[in-house]
Amino acid sequence: xxxxxxxxxxxxxxxxxxxxxxxxxxxxxxxxxxxxxxxxxxxxxxxxxxxxxxxxxxxxxxxxxxxxxxxxxxxxxxxxxxxxxxxxxxxxxxxxxxxxxxxxxxxxxxxxxxxxxxxxxxxxxxxxxxxxxxxxxxxxxxxxxxxxxxxxxxxxxxxxxxxxxxxxxxxxxxxxxxxxxxxxxxxxxxxxxxxxxxxxxxxxxxxxxxxxxxxxxxxxxxxxxxxxxxxxxxxxxxxxxxxxxxxxxxxxxxxxxxxxxxxxxxxxxxxxxxxxxxxxxxxxxxxxxxxxxxxxxxxxxxxxxxxxxxxxxxxxxxxxxxxxxxxxxxxxxxxxxxxxxxxxxxxxxxxxxxxxxxxxxxxxxxxxxxxxxxxxxxxxxxxxxxxxxxxxxxxxxxxxxxxxxxxxxxxxxxxxxxxx
Numbered sequence: 001x002x003x004x005x006x007x008x009x010x011x012x013x014x015x016x017x018x019x020x021x022x023x024x025x026x027x028x029x030x031x032x033x034x035x036x037x038x039x040x041x042x043x044x045x046x047x048x049x050x051x052x053x054x055x056x057x058x059x060x061x062x063x064x065x066x067x068x069x070x071x072x073x074x075x076x077x078x079x080x081x082x083x084x085x086x087x088x089x090x091x092x093x094x095x096x097x098x099x100x101x102x103x104x105x106x107x108x109x110x111x112x113x114x115x116x117x118x119x120x121x122x123x124x125x126x127x128x129x130x131x132x133x134x135x136x137x138x139x140x141x142x143x144x145x146x147x148x149x150x151x152x153x154x155x156x157x158x159x160x161x162x163x164x165x166x167x168x169x170x171x172x173x174x175x176x177x178x179x180x181x182x183x184x185x186x187x188x189x190x191x192x193x194x195x196x197x198x199x200x201x202x203x204x205x206x207x208x209x210x211x212x213x214x215x216x217x218x219x220x221x222x223x224x225x226x227x228x229x230x231x232x233x234x235x236x237x238x239x240x241x242x243x244x245x246x247x248x249x250x251x252x253x254x255x256x257x258x259x260x261x262x263x264x265x266x267x268x269x270x271x272x273x274x275x276x277x278x279x280x281x282x283x284x285x286x287x288x289x290x291x292x293x294x295x296x297x298x299x300x301x302x303x304x305x306x307x308x309x310x311x312x313x314x315x316x317x318x319x320x321x322x323x324x325x326x327x328x329x330x331x332x333x334x335x336x337x338x339x340x341x342x343x344x345x346x347x348x349x350x351x352x353x354x355x356x357x358x359x360x361x362x363x364x365x366x367x368x369x370x371x372x373x374x375x376x377x378x379x380x381x382x383x384x385x386x387x388x389x390x391x392x393x394x395x396x397x398x399x400x401x402x403x404x405x406x407x408x409x410x411x412x413x414x415x416x417x418x419x420x
Contacts, residue, residue: 046159050205052166052255054119055112061126061160062110081124098126120197124160165205168257169193172210174247174264177233179385181393184266185235186214186247193253205254212249222248241270269383271395272320275311277377280324282306283403284371287351292409294364299355300331301348302402306375319384322395324377333359334369334407347375361409368406375400 170191178185195204213225236245246265282302306326329346331339348357382391
């Protein structure tokens with residue numbers, strides 16, 4: 001962009017500046033301003049650039065070079081750089097002869113012009129060596145022998161602090177946080193920005209946001225697409241057992257460097273097949289035994305006592321744990337009487353402990369009453385997904401029949417004993 005300039009009549013001599021040492025007016029005091037830095041004819045603007053462009057295309061000094069001295073008819077412009085500055089050989093920190101400009105031509109310069117790159121933090125002065133204005137700064141005079149001052153570019157930003165972060169943040173690692181028979185939820189842990197540079201010039205732009213979305217069954221449609229400042233939990237509901245849902249997430253820093261897209265997938269859980277249960281066999285036992293007595297209460301129990309049994313299965317790549325838990329027992333005492341009892345008391349207790357399962361027979365039966373029992377089990381299942389245990393979920397019930405007991409009952413007969 002062309003700027004209107006003041007006409008200054010004088011001579012600009014192109015002298016190579018010496019390395020500068022001094023105290024900085026801006027930025028880190030560990031870096032120096034040019035000696036004899038003159039602020040006359042400059043509003044001394046400064047600017048700060050935060051970018052991820054290693055060639056700093058946003059440098060405001062890119063269009064500030066004008067040949068406006070008709071005598072001797074040229075300007076020699078210099079840049080003073082410090083920081084982590086790199087590119088082609090010889091462009092290290094210090095003074096750089098940027099260009100020679102013939103009056104009245106207008107030239108352009110930027111880091112990209114020379115293929116130079118920066119990273120971390122750099123600071124740039126743009127100036128020219130000027131005898132004509134030396135008297136105004138008290139350091140030299142036209143045609144005199146005193147050293148002239150460095151003059152700041154009075155039409156641009158003589159000092160530019162450039163902060164470059166061209167490295168993306170760490171890649172977030174999404175994972176399953178919850179899964180059910182009809183839904184899957186994902187989340188991820190926070191990450192930090194990595195930054196670019198080293199040493200005192202190290203600069204990190206900082207985290208800005210995460211962008212995340214879902215896809216189903218390999219489709220390209222981005223579902224629930226959203227940018228958030230913090231990690232979120234994202235859930236897909238209403239899934240069929242055959243559906244596979246994937247979460248996609250990227251991390252962005254404040255200059256929009258983006259991590260690689262990270263993906264985690266899962267399917268909704270399907271109910272595992274019902275196992276073939278074994279190890280649940282039990283039998284009916286009684287006291288008194290082997291023969292009961294009419295009118296005397298008989299105690300019954302199941303031996304061994306029913307207990308919860310767990311079976312581990314793998315189905316469709318998912319590890320399942322299926323547990324059958326006894327919840328009640330139904331009894332048939334063979335004489336028309338029956339009972340249904342819930343919980344462990346319904347299974348009776350082995351003699352000599354008193355049993356809650358009792359029955360009094362009113363008539364003898366030498367052939368024996370057939371005493372039967374059955375135990376009802378409830379089944380629930382859990383699954384291991386992504387290091388998480390999810391569930392339990394109900395799976396139904398089944399009844400296990402105990403081995404019956406043929407229980408003879410006799411009538412007690414009184415006897416008269418003679419004691420001499």
